[in-house]
Amino acid sequence: MSTEEILVRSSIGVAKHVSLHPLSPLTSSEITNAANLVQALYPAGTSLHYKGITLEEPKKAQLVPYLDAEHSGGRRSSIERRAFVCYYIRNTDKFHEAIVNLSRRRVESNVRLGPSIHGPGDAEEILMVEKIALEDEGVQAEIAKLKLPHGTAIISDPWIYGSDGVSDEERMYQCFLYMRDPHDLSNLESNHYAFPLSISPVVDTVQLKVIRIDLLPTGADHNVKEPRPSHIPAPNEYTPEHQDLRTDLKPLNVVQPEGASFKVTQTGETGRVIEWQKWFFRVGFNGREGMVLYDVRYDDRNVFYRMSLSDMVIPYADPRRPYHKKAAFDLGDAGAGVMANNLKLGCDCLGSIHYLSAVLNNDKGEPWPMENVVCIHEQDAGIGWKHTNYRTGSAALVRNRELVVQSIITVANYEYIMAFIFNQAGEVKYEVRATGIVSTQPIDEGVEVPWGTIVHPGVLAAHHQHIFSLRVDPAIDGHNNRLIYEEAHPMPRSDFNPHGVGYTINENLIEKSGGLDINTDHNRVFKVQNTSVRNPVNGKPVGYKIHAPPFQKILADPQSFHFKRAAFADHNLYVTKYHDGELYAGGKYTNQSRGGDGVRAWANRKEDVRDTDLVLFVQFGLQHSTRVEDFPVMPCEIVHVSFKPANFFEKNPALDVPPSSQEFNRSTLLSEEHHQPSLEAKVGSKGEVCCSSKL
Numbered sequence: 001m002s003t004e005e006i007l008v009r010s011s012i013g014v015a016k017h018v019s020l021h022p023l024s025p026l027t028s029s030e031i032t033n034a035a036n037l038v039q040a041l042y043p044a045g046t047s048l049h050y051k052g053i054t055l056e057e058p059k060k061a062q063l064v065p066y067l068d069a070e071h072s073g074g075r076r077s078s079i080e081r082r083a084f085v086c087y088y089i090r091n092t093d094k095f096h097e098a099i100v101n102l103s104r105r106r107v108e109s110n111v112r113l114g115p116s117i118h119g120p121g122d123a124e125e126i127l128m129v130e131k132i133a134l135e136d137e138g139v140q141a142e143i144a145k146l147k148l149p150h151g152t153a154i155i156s157d158p159w160i161y162g163s164d165g166v167s168d169e170e171r172m173y174q175c176f177l178y179m180r181d182p183h184d185l186s187n188l189e190s191n192h193y194a195f196p197l198s199i200s201p202v203v204d205t206v207q208l209k210v211i212r213i214d215l216l217p218t219g220a221d222h223n224v225k226e227p228r229p230s231h232i233p234a235p236n237e238y239t240p241e242h243q244d245l246r247t248d249l250k251p252l253n254v255v256q257p258e259g260a261s262f263k264v265t266q267t268g269e270t271g272r273v274i275e276w277q278k279w280f281f282r283v284g285f286n287g288r289e290g291m292v293l294y295d296v297r298y299d300d301r302n303v304f305y306r307m308s309l310s311d312m313v314i315p316y317a318d319p320r321r322p323y324h325k326k327a328a329f330d331l332g333d334a335g336a337g338v339m340a341n342n343l344k345l346g347c348d349c350l351g352s353i354h355y356l357s358a359v360l361n362n363d364k365g366e367p368w369p370m371e372n373v374v375c376i377h378e379q380d381a382g383i384g385w386k387h388t389n390y391r392t393g394s395a396a397l398v399r400n401r402e403l404v405v406q407s408i409i410t411v412a413n414y415e416y417i418m419a420f421i422f423n424q425a426g427e428v429k430y431e432v433r434a435t436g437i438v439s440t441q442p443i444d445e446g447v448e449v450p451w452g453t454i455v456h457p458g459v460l461a462a463h464h465q466h467i468f469s470l471r472v473d474p475a476i477d478g479h480n481n482r483l484i485y486e487e488a489h490p491m492p493r494s495d496f497n498p499h500g501v502g503y504t505i506n507e508n509l510i511e512k513s514g515g516l517d518i519n520t521d522h523n524r525v526f527k528v529q530n531t532s533v534r535n536p537v538n539g540k541p542v543g544y545k546i547h548a549p550p551f552q553k554i555l556a557d558p559q560s561f562h563f564k565r566a567a568f569a570d571h572n573l574y575v576t577k578y579h580d581g582e583l584y585a586g587g588k589y590t591n592q593s594r595g596g597d598g599v600r601a602w603a604n605r606k607e608d609v610r611d612t613d614l615v616l617f618v619q620f621g622l623q624h625s626t627r628v629e630d631f632p633v634m635p636c637e638i639v640h641v642s643f644k645p646a647n648f649f650e651k652n653p654a655l656d657v658p659p660s661s662q663e664f665n666r667s668t669l670l671s672e673e674h675h676q677p678s679l680e681a682k683v684g685s686k687g688e689v690c691c692s693s694k695l
Contacts, residue, residue, distance in 0.1 A: 022058045022066060022079040023294045024271035025284050028359050028367035034083035034100040035365025037107050047090040050365040051119040052335075054286045056082035056099055059580050060305070060613070064479060067295050080104065086119055087365075093171060093206050095119050118171045118591040120288075121160060121334050124363040125205065126173075129158040133175040133201040136210040142199045143177075145227040152182040155192040157412050158203070160333040162325025163561040163592050171592065172211070173203045174322055176441070181235040191632045193413060194236040194456050196442045198227055200322060217320045218444045231445075233457040238437070238633040254351035260378055262403055264354050272356055274376065276403045277424045278653075283374065283405065285358040288584070290336030290418065291374055291407050298426055298653075302475040303544070304643075309336060309418060309430070310471035310617060311585040311598075313566040315556055316439070317451040317463040323441070326462075327562045330411045332590030336418070339409040340373040348408060349375035374407050384424065384654050398657040399665070400424070413437040417636070425654040430470050431640035434622060438630050439464075455631035467554060467621035469568040469585035469599070470641055473578065476648070477533040477542050479613045483510040483575050484529060487522035512606045513614075515571030518550050526573055527646050531611060535647040545646040548572055549639060551621040564595025568617055576602045578613040585617045 020027070026034070031053045039048060057063075058079045069076045080103035088095050095117060098110040133139055133156045143154060154177060161172040177199050178192035200214040215224040237243075262276035272283045278299040284292035289308040296304035309331065316326035330336070337360055345353060356374035359367050384400030406419040415436035421429040443449070443460035452462040474481050484507050491502035510516065518524050529543035554569035556562035568574060568585035576582065576599065584590075587597030599617045620641050629635070645653070658664070 020081060020268045021271045021282075022063060022081070023282055023284055024055075024268050025286060025358065026053065026055050026083055027269045028369075030081065030083060030102050031359065031361050031365070031367045033102060033105065034085055035361070037100050037105065038085050038087065038098050038110070039365070041107060041110060042089075048365065049088040049090040049125075049363050050361055051086045051088065051122060051363075052287050053083055053085050053361040053365060054288070055284070056084040058082075060578065064305075071297070071300065082108070088119060091206060091208065113589075116169055116592065116594055117589050118593075119589065120332060120338075120591055121158075121173075122338065122363055126158050128208075129173045129175065129203045129205070130156040132203050132208060133158070133173075133177075133210060136201060138213055139177075139199065139201045139210060142213060142215075142227050143197070145229075146197070147229040148179065149182040149232075151185050153180040153185065153190075153192075154178070154197075155180065156201075159326065159412075160328065160591055161202070162327055163565065163594060164325050165561065168325075168592060171205045173205065174214075174325065175201045175203060176439075177201075178440075181237075182232060184235065187237075189237075189239050190235060191237050191239075191437070193437050193440045194233070194459060194632060196440045196459060198224070198442045214322050216322075216441060218442045218447075220447050220449050222320050230458070233459075236456045236459075236632040254379075256352040256378070260352040260354070261401070262354070262376060262378065264356075264376065270359065274403075274405070276378075276422065277401070279403065279422050283356060285337055285356070285373060287335040287337040287360045288331055290331075290340055290409065291405065291420065293405075293420060296428070301648075302477055302479075304428070304472060305475040305479065306471070306473040307420070307428075307430070308471055308583075309468060310583060311469040311568060311590070313467050313554070313562075313569055313586065314414075314464050315467075315554060315562045315566065315569075317555075318441075318449075319451070323462065325561075326439075326464075327556075327565065328411070329565070329586055329590035329593075330409070330414075330416075332584060332586055332588075332593075334411065336407070336409050336416075337370075337373070339411055340370060341408040341410060341415075342370070343372045343375045343406075343408060349377045349404075349406060351377045351379065353377050374405060376403070376405050378402065379404055381423070383660075384657060385652065397660050398424075398654060399660045400654075401657075410436070413439050421640075423654075424657050425652065426645040426649060427642055429640050429642040431638065432466075432468060432620075433636040433638050434466055434624075435634055435636045437633055438624075438626055440631075453626040453628065455626065455628050459631070461626035461630065463623075463625050465552070465554065465569075465621060465623055467551070467566065467569040467619060468639075470618045470620070471583060471585065472616040472618060472643070474528045474544065474614070474616065476528050476530045476544055478530055480532065480611050481528050481530050481614055482541075482611050483526060483609060483614060483616070484508060485510070485516070485524050485526045487519065487524050489522065509610065510575060511608065511610055513576045513603045513609050514574070514606065515600070515603055516573045516575065518548065518572045520550055528614075528616070529646075535650070537650050538647065540647040542648045543646045544643050544648060546573070546616070546618060547642040547644060548618050548620050549641075551619070551639075552623045561595065565590065565593050567595065567598030567600035568619055569621075570600070572619055574599045574603045574617040574619075575609050576615050576617070577605075577607040577609055578615050582615070 083100040086097045099108045156175045158173040177197040179195045180190035198216040201210045202212040204211045265273040281296040282294040292308040314328040354376045355372040357371045362368045381400040381402045384398045386397035388395040403422040417433035438461040452460045455461045491497040493500045527543045527545045529541035531541045533542045585599040
C-alpha cells in the first residue's frame with residue numbers, strides 16, 4: 001500500500017475523563033471531536049469528506065488482561081480511546097486515514113493513501129451521483145431516443161465501478177438506469193427493476209460529471225445498438241396493495257407474558273452487554289461490519305474474543321462489457337452498518353423485542369443517529385432434546401429456545417437479514433437470509449442466454465454468487481488454540497474387520513496458516529481446540545467444531561480481477577496467526593481494488609498456528625441461479641454456519657433446561673398419547689428370567 005506521511009500537529013484543549021468501556025462504539029461527542037481534530041490539521045475553509053469515523057479497537061495485548069480482570073473483579077488498567085478516521089479532501093482524489101487519540105485529544109497519525117486505493121461510497125455521495133447522471137444532457141439525449149410517455153420517472157442505481165484494469169484508476173460509479181411504470185405515475189413504489197434501460201452513464205467522483213455513456217448489450221453477444229422506442233411491458237409489482245391477498249391466514253402471536261429471558265445492560269452511552277441462559281457477550285456496531293460481538297463467554301468460560309461478518313462478494317456471470325465488472329463487495333464498498341434498516345416492531349422481529357440503536361457519521365463528520373439497527377429477541381426452534389422410554393411410556397424433552405441478535409441491510413436492490421443465534425446447548429450460529437430484488441438488465445425479445453434467466457418480458461436477471469466471510473477470533477478456554485480437522489475413513493478389511501464395516505475418525509493438525517477446504521466424502525470437520533485444558537470425562541482437548549455448508553467457490557478465473565480482489569472466496573476456511581488490524585478478508589479498501597491485500601496474503605505468510613493466538617475466516621455462500629420465482633421479489637434463501645461445543649462440556653449442557661409442559665407453553669391442541677408395546681425381563685429369586693408384556 002503506497003502511502004504518504006502527513007504532518008501531524010493537531011491538539012485541542014484538555015481531555016475530560018469519561019468512563020467508557022474500551023469496546024464501546026464511539027459516542028456522538030467522540031465522533032465530533034475526532035472530526036474536529038482532523039479538520040484542525042488543515043487551513044481554514046478546507047472541506048473534508050468523511051468516509052468513516054469509528055472505534056480504533058485497542059491492541060489485543062492490552063484488552064485481554066482488561067477483560068479478564070473485568071470478569072474476575074480485579075483491577076483494570078486504563079485503556080486510551082482512539083478513533084479511526086478515513087476521509088477525502090472534498091472533490092479531490094486525496095484519500096487519507098488517521099488515528100485520533102480521543103483520550104489525549106490529538107491526532108497520532110495521518111497518512112495519504114496511494115493511487116488505486118479508494119474509499120467506500122456513502123449515502124450523500126450516492127444521491128449526488130444519481131443527480132449528476134440524471135441531469136446530464138448527454139444522458140437525457142439518449143433517454144429521449146426511447147420516446148417514453150410524458151412524465152415517465154427515470155431511476156438511477158449507482159454501482160461501484162469495479163475493476164478490469166482498463167482506464168479504471170480514477171474513482172467512478174457505473175450507473176444503471178430504469179424507469180417506473182409510465183402508466184402509473186403516482187406510484188412511487190413502482191418496481192423499476194421491471195423496466196431496465198440500455199443506457200449506463202459513468203460518473204467521475206472528482207470531476208463530478210458524466211465522463212462516458214455506455215450502451216448495454218441486449219442480445220446474445222457483445223454488440224450494442226442505439227436506444228430506440230420499444231414495447232413497454234406490463235408492470236410487475238411486489239407491494240401488498242397490488243396483490244390479491246390470501247384471506248385464510250389466521251394470526252400467529254408470539255406472546256411472552258412474563259417478558260423476555262435475556263438481560264441488556266447499558267454500559268456508558270453506547271456499550272451494551274447481553275446476558276442470556278449462561279451466555280455473556282458485548283454488542284458493538286460500526287459502519288462497515290455492522291454488528292460485532294466481543295468477549296463471548298458461556299457460564300463464565302471464554303469461547304470467542306470477537307465475531308463479525310468480515311466481507312462478502314457478489315460476482316456476476318455476464319462476461320460482456322460493462323457487466324464484466326459487476327462484483328459487489330457490499331461491506332467494503334458501502335458498509336453493513338451504513339445500510340442497516342430501522343427495524344419495525346411486529347414486522348422484522350416478533351415477540352418481546354429489545355432494539356439497539358447506533359451512531360455513525362455523515363460525510364461532514366457529524367454524528368448520524370441510526371435507530372433500531374439491531375433487534376434482540378427469543379424464538380422457539382423446535383425440540384432441543386427428547387427421549388421416550390418406550391418401556392414405560394415416559395418422555396423427557398425440552399424445547400430449544402434461541403436468542404437472536406439480528407440486523408437487516410438494504411443494498412440498493414438486495415436485502416440481507418443477518419443474525420447471530422445462540423442456543424441453550426452452547427451453540428452459536430451465524431445466519432444470512434438473502435431476499436430483495438434481483439439485479440436486472442434489458443434483453444431483446446426472443447433472446448435467451450446461458451448466464452441469466454428471463455424473469456419478466458424484456459428483463460434478464462444474471463446468475464451470480466453470494467460468498468460471505470465470517471471472521472472468528474476464538475478463545476476456547478484461553479487464547480492459545482489450535483485448528484485440527486477430523487475425517488471418517490473406512491478400515492481396510494482384515495482379521496480385525498472381516499466384514500468391512502468398521503471405520504475410524506482421524507484427527508489432523510494444521511501447522512501453518514493457509515486456506516483449507518471441506519471434503520464431504522470424508523466428512524471433514526474443522527475444530528478449534530485448547531490442548532492445555534482437557535475434558536475430565538475423556539481427557540480430550542476442549543474445543544468447538546465448525547459446521548459450514550459446502551458451497552461452490554468463486555467461478556471467476558484465478559487471473560481475473562474478481563478472483564484477485566475476493567481474497568477469501570477460493571477456500572471454505574482460512575486460518576491465520578493473529579495480528580492487530582487484520583479484520584477484513586477482502587482487504588481494507590475494496591472499492592475498485594486490485595487484489596493482493598486481505599486474508600489470502602496474510603495466510604501466505606505460512607506462520608505457525610499451533611497452540612497460539614489464531615484467527616479463522618469461515619466462508620459460506622449461495623450459487624444464485626436465477627429463476628422466475630425470484631421476481632418481482634425473491635423468497636428468502638437461507639444459509640448459516642454453526643459453532644458447536646466438542647468435548648467442551650462434561651455432558652449435554654442443556655440438561656438443566658426446564659422440561660417442556662403444557663402448563664408452561666399453553667398450547668391450544670394436545671397430541672394423542674403414544675405408547676409403544678414392549679417386553680420386560682425380571683430376574684427371580686432363584687436367578688430365573690421371566691418376560692412379560694408391558695402393553
